[in-house]
Amino acid sequence: MPRRLTVATMMMSFRGFVLVSGGGVDGFDPARKAYSLGEVVTNGTGIVSDFILAEERTRRKDPANNFKYYTGGWNITNVHYWSSVLYSAFPLLIVAALWFLLFGFTLILMCCCFCCCPRNNNSYSKTVYFLSLVLVILTLIAVCLVCGVLFDGQERLHKGNSETLEFIVDRANYTVGNLRIFASTMVDAKNVNLERQFIISPALRSDIDQLHRKLNYSANELAVKTNDNSHKIEELLYRMRLLLVIVAAVMLALALLGSLSSLIGCQCFVSFLLVVGWFIVTVTLLTSAVFLLLHNVYSDTCTAMEEWVEHPQEHTAIDDILPCVDYQTANQSMYRSKEVVFQVVDGVNNVVSSIANRNFEPGKAPFTGPNYNQSGPLVPLLCNPFFANTTSRKCSFVEIDLANATQKYKEYICTVDEFITPSGSTVERCTSVGRLTPKIYDQIAAAIQVGFGIYHYGPFLTDLQDCSFVRQTMKDITNNNCPGLEKYSMWVYIELVMVSSTMMLSIIFWAIYTREKRQRKFVKDHDFLRRYPLVPPQPIPISAP
Structure with missing residues (x-):
């Protein structure tokens, strides 16, 4: 599974949109903690209410909490949140397990029957034969179409991810540039003189030197972290895209080879492709479960950002990973x-x-x-x-x-x-x-x-x-990027389910059609021999001289 998934990783890059003290970006209020189930937190002076982000959107059963409904809202630092998100992909995991076990058992049974009980019979149905032939062709067309749609969907999702990352990096670089220019301007102010007299007091000149060091440290830290995080996310996006392209290409190649092999009657090669297809369909179903999880995280995060922007005065889980205020x-x-x-x-x-x-x-x-x-x-x-x-x-x-x-x-x-x-x-x-x-x-x-x-x-x-800069950035992402990310991530996981389903049917119809084709050949050969039996050659009598 992608490392904490793409949107969650992008969210962490927002940590640089703050002025940081000498201790780095983690120098924020220690009273802020990660909230498990949306409880109220005290800070020693009173009670601080924790506003739950995306509460309805994230209400799912939590297997880590005896399958009770998770009520803590969006919080990527909370193990219960990830547990509930993982559970949302449980149905597809069950389907993958059932397919792996049932079809695997069927393959073993077919192998045993073929090896231990090699016999042919006259059970042949023209209806089943022609119907399976039509279904092999139709499922081949369906797999080709779905693979094409999957390729288009992954392209759109990758573009949306890349544009979101590029926007975040641009905003971070904008912050770095402004911090450096501001620090440089402060130093220039320290050296301003009129009529050979410095107009900045000695005490303030000393404070400017200290502030200049802090600002440069903050800007350099943000630049380094932005560069590192952007490269890591780019690598993650590339691998995710490559995975989807490989799935689409392998499924397409498998469908073409399997269908053509079954049509021309290459029984041994079809048997090999049945085993390969059994494994690949299982992997594709697991991949679709991962992308269903990814879609839920996209939607949860976008909803959480939208609500966080709309409630600037509330304390939320985002405040724990984005310490907007470093007061010092x-x-x-x-x-x-x-x-x-x-x-x-x-x-x-x-x-x-x-x-x-x-x-x-x-x-x-x-x-x-x-x-x-x-x-x-x-x-x-x-x-x-x-x-x-x-x-x-x-x-x-x-x-x-x-x-x-x-x-x-x-x-x-x-x-x-x-x-x-x-x-x-x-x-x-x-x-x-x-x-x-x-x-x-x-x-x-x-x-x-x-x-x-x-x-x-x-x-x-x-x-x-006051975090206005980060809120505006999140607002822009929510309005401009989130709709596409949610839509295309949903497309991708649905397309993965569809390509898995059509390939399942295609594999089953390969097996049926190959069997019917073999039985049809046996029946035809049997009828031919019955009509034209092979008569052993009679010895030619030799007449006596």
Whole structure:
């Protein structure tokens, strides 16, 4: 049986859609456990209700619990869930066992009769002969058609599985990319300076270094796990597809060889094919049981994802394998990002208010420090989206938004002339109306770009923290991928049952037709000998000389 089956394996790859701490993805609330039968769980401070996912869909008898109905819902960490799912394929296992035993006993009986009691009789029915001939041809056509449908069904199922996996990998790579860009932007913010002064406080610079290491570790871990899991699942999907292709090809070849051999009367080869067909039909029935199980897991998982998306506040079994919230790293990332944005914007506004917007007597020397002959309309302040305590803040109508600040500030750039001060340093002096030299503007623009970049990733961090990102991913899978996966997995297991059934009938009709053909030949030979008996040659009399 496929390793915990495809959808269950895909679900585990969602574990990377979270910010992880130094301990990896398993650093979530230890009070969360795997739930056996949907009971209520306490966490020491109160009672937490466990919302049961796909409760009606997963209500099946559980042989591991005295055949009582399983009521724990979808939970791939629960042995009772897997026991109940396995039991759903029990009817096909029974059919496979009965076929193996009964037809095997029949083959042994036929062999004993042929070897120990080799006799022919006159029992021959034209009706049975022609009817078995027609049925051999019809079952051959049926097997060919069902094998063609099975090949098409496996192709559709493989395509649906591959598209689902590709979508999950793309979302994981999107997360990795955003984490790395965010970490890199935070480092850039640490090094931003205006007028040779760093605008990020030393304490925050140290925190950024620690956060950068954690974020890089998280991104690298997610990238490695995504790559490993995707390759494992691709290998699993390939093997599953190969199995179905082999089943379809072998069944088709067996049907053609068996039917043709029985039609031309190759009794020994037909006997050999009866044994081969007996074994292959048993294997195909077992395969259909596995794919029935797979179909149930597909449907259970899709229903569970849909209900999980619809109940964001409930604690469910998915929360145990997808710890969406790693409060330590997620909150630290969000808090530090807000601090950085606040300090960057505050630093820009300090430069604007204390340098660019200061007025000096026109043309008065020396043009050093804050005096570089700036003049003209005052430069508006940059809108700071946060207060000092990192709570959200609304912009006033006179402030410039981060998104278009660099364009607005271009209007305040002056034309400059460079000259050397008595100390030997080169400075810029405005020779036209304006309050920002190109050098100061470049520094401000770089700071704004970094601040806006970090602010831009705020919603991304929020989505990771409250699981919105994973919920949206699951919603997309539920809407776009699940209908096809459920339909085509059902097609495949039904087609496997059909090809097994038609091959069963075909094998039986081979045996009947071969026997009738042998008996017909015996009867014809017997009638011929009766009509034209073989007269032994009479000695020719020799006349006396």
